[in-house]
Amino acid sequence: MKYKTLNASIIAASFSFSMFTLSGVAAAQELPDTMTWTAYDVGSQGHSEASAIADAFGRAYDTRIRIQPAGSAIGRLQPLVSGRADYAFLATESFFASEGTFDFAERRWGPQDLRAVAGRPSSFGIPTAADAEIHSLEGLRGKRVAYTAGNPSVSVKCDAILAFGGLTRDDVEAVMFPAHSAAMSSLVQGQADAVCTTTTASQLYELKESPRGLRWVDIPADDEEGWGRMNQVAPVFQSFTETIGAGLSEDTPANMLAYRYPIIVSMADKDEEEVYAMIKSLDESYDLYKDATSAIHRWVISDSGVPPIDIPFHAGAVRYMEEKGLWDKDMQAWNDARITRLEALQEAWESTVEDASGLDDDAFKARWEERRQATLDAL
Template identity: 55%
Template sequence: MTIKLMTAAAFTALTALPAMSQEMPDTMVWTAYDVGSAGYAEASAIADAFGKQFGTRVRIQPSGSGIGRLQPLLQGRADYAFLATEAFFMSEGAFDFAVPEWGPHQLRTVAGRPAGITLITAADAGIDTVADAKGKRIAFVAGNPSVNVKCEAILAFGGLTLDDVEIVTFPTYAAAMSSMTRNESDATCTTPTTSQLYELAESPRGIHYAPLEADNQQGWDQLLKVLPIMGPSDEDIAAGLAEGEIAKMAAYRYPVITTTPDKSADEVYAFTKALDETYDLYKDGTATMVRWSLDVAGRPPIDVPFHEGAIRYLKEKGIWTEEDDAWNQKRIARLDAMVAAWDEFKAANPDLEGEAFAEAWMARRAEVVAGLN
């Protein structure tokens, strides 16, 4: 009887443990932006929660470049990468990845925190709507396609191209963001809580958020042709925004938790479930981490398609919809088309190098995009 009671007690103790503790690995490696960045801070908070809940030890490899964050993932030395828009750029073989050594690669996401962005202007610049930016000075950042391509997309919302505005390029992100206060530019595109914007709001020029209204279908169609990874967003936390006011913006994802499609569905399912189950442990890690709730972070649009393992969990939670599934299938088709076009392009242009290669490929990429439904 004693043996039976001991066996029953042991079985009860085992079954009382969280199911995930049997599924999560002992150790994991993630990549993220540099120490001090929002991406690193959020990855660290989630890693700490995984350690407390499941005993999983996570090593985070920081890198200041998109390539540095992606290489360990593709080489199998990292399990997940906390990425910015380089996830989309790599899936398209664009910018830094428009070189023979890189090109489009298959990637999949688990989730990504929404971050607001719009055309942010000096209030005295005479820019009420995006269309009003025609002929105005727009601050860009040298060597930062992640920021600049979002601005190009937002300008498209107002029916504008880069030729319709005066691009003023600054050497650093900080210099570009503070340029409006110094009256060196009239507008830029960034998140609404960047520190330099609070200075602009308090300056004689003041601050204004050009609205990206959700019901402007034409505007959104034009924006998404340039960058199909954003959606409408109502922001209530922004520099100079009065309490209770809402600014109509776009939402992109940063960080985007990314992995490879050959990562097993069971592993990604377990990771997604862990991300959900530890939410209460990390949601207060930074001011914006409440947006990691999967009903927000686990829905498209996002930079790359969702992994099948993540979708399985999202369906179980009642989060994933038929519309989400249609978006995902369309995004997979686009990525597949890019990879196929890249293979054909490389085979047909063995002698192209450097800038000539990148320009020719980007022209071919534009043709592929134009041919998609």
């Protein structure tokens, strides 16, 4: 029998592969063999990223994942709440669901006991037509700002940006469009002067090359009072310097806000060990999916596993972040306060349902919003 001598590089490569395989088996024993996730429709950023992460889990841990797409917030939440889905890849509707607002102000919903596993930062700002000469948030006063009817996720972010500048919709000319695509095209068509959106929408590149031009309004990172006003609208935003998108680069960045999309969401009573395994797998398989889309690299756990975010973090996620040395006292205080807020709203909801049983739907929603705001004011 002839023996061949292996060189050091081959031995090292074989050892590394074996260790990766063993670590994958260990993690696979903690993850369920199969899972169901809900996500936005096929073709959306949320669905693309969920698919890339699911593929990584399949390759690393042999876990099979079914992704159930849905075009509505209710469609993405209902399977999670009913136990037919393990996790949901959501956006701002996770905040609405925990607050009992918009679609979730219906009697059959109310504040849902949701928890975040992780959620990657996604930038959002207010591009303007350069010829409108809007150089600050205050400069939006009296200008035409495009809104989309029936799109609370975008509208609440736009309201928050106005609040940052000390403005409300009453201080601008809010122009309502039937679809987000129409609102986005309105600047090129001369129907509006500003819109609220992400940085990579195709209409923004068109605006940049048009005679009107493109200018991003600065949202100063160091304006504490402005951030305070913004987070009174929704306490989920943070500052972000964006370099990717229309009119943006490393040499021409813009200060804007970050929210989380997608957010991996579970129910609060999800087993702690299972959620721990989920975020650990998300972290350890990062190299397998980090290049799948232009923004998916922002799932790096030091960014995606910490607040602020739309809902409280799950205890299993917190434990993993603590072990990684990425969770501090301020983060824990934020999470505790967010849980207190959610529990207070749930209690207020229960009392509203009891007190307002004889009211019609519109009157019930009005009563609930009054009770909700009073509850938040008392915290």
